[in-house]
Amino acid sequence: MTWFGSGSLPSTSGLPALPPPVPSTPSIVLSPAPSSSSSPISSISAYLPDFLKDNPYFNAGAGLAGMGMAASMAKRFAIIINAYFRRRFMLTLQVNNRDAVYPWLLEFINKYSAAQTRHFTANSTIKQAESGKTDVSINYLPSFGTHFFTYKWRWIKCERQREEQVVDNTDGYRVPLETVTLTTLGTDSRFFRDMVGFATKEAQASTETGLVIYNAVGPDWRKMSVGTKRPLESVILRHGQAESMLEDMQQFLQCKTWYQERGIPYRRGYLLYGPPGTGKSSFIAAVAAHFGYSVCTLSLSDRTMDDFRLNRLLNSTPPSSVLVLEDIDAAFGDRARDDPMNDHPAYQGLTRVTLSGLLNSLDGIGNVEERILFMTTNYIDRLDAALIRPGRVDRKEFIDYADGEMLGKLFYHFYKPLDKADWHLMEEFIAECAKVNQPISMAMAQGHLLLHKTTPRRAIEMVREALSRDEKDFNDTK
Numbered sequence: 001m002t003w004f005g006s007g008s009l010p011s012t013s014g015l016p017a018l019p020p021p022v023p024s025t026p027s028i029v030l031s032p033a034p035s036s037s038s039s040p041i042s043s044i045s046a047y048l049p050d051f052l053k054d055n056p057y058f059n060a061g062a063g064l065a066g067m068g069m070a071a072s073m074a075k076r077f078a079i080i081i082n083a084y085f086r087r088r089f090m091l092t093l094q095v096n097n098r099d100a101v102y103p104w105l106l107e108f109i110n111k112y113s114a115a116q117t118r119h120f121t122a123n124s125t126i127k128q129a130e131s132g133k134t135d136v137s138i139n140y141l142p143s144f145g146t147h148f149f150t151y152k153w154r155w156i157k158c159e160r161q162r163e164e165q166v167v168d169n170t171d172g173y174r175v176p177l178e179t180v181t182l183t184t185l186g187t188d189s190r191f192f193r194d195m196v197g198f199a200t201k202e203a204q205a206s207t208e209t210g211l212v213i214y215n216a217v218g219p220d221w222r223k224m225s226v227g228t229k230r231p232l233e234s235v236i237l238r239h240g241q242a243e244s245m246l247e248d249m250q251q252f253l254q255c256k257t258w259y260q261e262r263g264i265p266y267r268r269g270y271l272l273y274g275p276p277g278t279g280k281s282s283f284i285a286a287v288a289a290h291f292g293y294s295v296c297t298l299s300l301s302d303r304t305m306d307d308f309r310l311n312r313l314l315n316s317t318p319p320s321s322v323l324v325l326e327d328i329d330a331a332f333g334d335r336a337r338d339d340p341m342n343d344h345p346a347y348q349g350l351t352r353v354t355l356s357g358l359l360n361s362l363d364g365i366g367n368v369e370e371r372i373l374f375m376t377t378n379y380i381d382r383l384d385a386a387l388i389r390p391g392r393v394d395r396k397e398f399i400d401y402a403d404g405e406m407l408g409k410l411f412y413h414f415y416k417p418l419d420k421a422d423w424h425l426m427e428e429f430i431a432e433c434a435k436v437n438q439p440i441s442m443a444m445a446q447g448h449l450l451l452h453k454t455t456p457r458r459a460i461e462m463v464r465e466a467l468s469r470d471e472k473d474f475n476d477t478k
């Protein structure tokens with residue numbers, strides 16, 4: 001028997017009064033909401049009719065529903081907090097395979113996650129040279145799923161996913177859409193921008209071909225060869241000379257709008273003059289490579305060159321290239337000195353470039369947006385003043401024979417890394433070179449050291465013997 005209600009039973013014929021029965025308490029009691037902050041269920045119950053309020057089944061169900069609602073609200077709250085936290089304190093970067101940066105980024109991740117990732121996908125490329133030689137390169141990229149890697153001391157979560165959607169990739173092939181999502185703790189978005197910039201640079205450096213050289217074929221420029229890029233440090237000039245020229249060119253390249261705003265032709269001309277083998281051509285190649293430019297070389301002493309062709313070539317150089325006119329004195333000097341070759345039957349009927357033709361071409365208004373011109377000569381005194389006046393040549397640099405400092409640097413460049421204990425060898429080499437009875441060009445010094453690539457001491461011992469001219473020859477030239 002269950003008693004609903006409260007209070008003690010009425011006493012019957014002398015029996016002691018029984019303790020009041022324990023009421024069967026419902027698991028959740030609905031009571032009017034004491035305040036607006038109490039649960040929504042209890043506030044609803046305030047409006048319920050009494051028969052529902054007292055029904056245990058109804059109350060139990062409402063309790064469960066209340067708990068469910070509370071749990072779902074807690075979950076929603078956690079999602080909001082999580083979203084807020086991610087928005088405020090986490091950085092996310094998403095890239096898909098329709099973007100050119102996608103493979104570079106994957107390669108970069110692969111490089112930096114090598115220690116943490118053990119799951120890869122292989123991407124192989126096969127190249128066949130014209131000779132028939134086959135080159136296979138296999139690229140291992142992080143596989144699909146989640147990986148972790150570190151960059152600049154930060155942990156980064158990488159999620160690579162493949163979607164069902166099919167898209168055109170950067171090579172124009174239909175491939176499944178892939179996305180890479182990178183997440184890290186932080187608030188400064190520059191972190192990911194720097195990282196993508198760095199990944200792009202690394203990828204570019206590995207795909208860069210080298211120094212592109214164009215030669216004149218007929219009235220057009222043709223890409224002739226792709227040479228190795230010569231590092232600027234490998235060309236050794238007088239103290240501060242290379243740096244100063246580099247700065248000059250750098251400034252010029254940064255001032256395009258300045259020139260345009262003032263209506264000044266965006267051109268810069270350099271004349272490098274000095275004895276043979278002092279590094280004029282090498283420096284031009286190194287500077288061009290340094291700025292990512294190609295080199296267009298032209299020989300004015302080419303007998304098939306005439307004013308018309310020259311004009312066309314000078315005013316149609318490929319973009320981002322430097323124009324080089326080598327040994328500029330040879331073109332006109334020979335004729336002035338009545339070169340007997342001028343009357344050679346092989347050259348009869350062929351015209352040659354005239355000085356006025358060259359000047360007109362240099363001043364021409366072709367379709368090149370910018371022009372960087374380098375002229376080289378061993379004999380500046382043989383050049384016409386009009387050719388090297390400002391506007392055509394803005395800077396003249398004398399590239400001299402080697403001095404002690406240059407020879408020391410060249411010696412170090414050959415035998416580096418040189419132990420500190422062996423630095424005296426450099427001094428000895430310089431001292432030996434000073435005893436040589438003629439000026440030494442860097443080409444001569446390089447040629448000598450090449451003979452003793454692995455034996456610096458021998459190179460020093462042999463300096464005088466190898467580089468000194470015969471006493472008789474020397475006296476003859478004096």
Ligand SMILES: Nc1ncnc2c1ncn2[C@@H]1O[C@H](COP(=O)(O)OP(=O)(O)OP(=O)(O)O)[C@@H](O)[C@H]1O
Pocket residue numbers: 234235236237274275276277278279280281282283377378442443444446
């Ligand atoms: N200053 C230098 N630093 C390093 N190497 C040099 C230097 N000068 C010349 N060489 C070396 O000597 C060789 C010839 O140099 P390069 O052709 O640049 O000289 P050049 O001054 O242009 O000669 P030319 O006036 O005869 O055209 C190159 O192999 C180069 O490596």
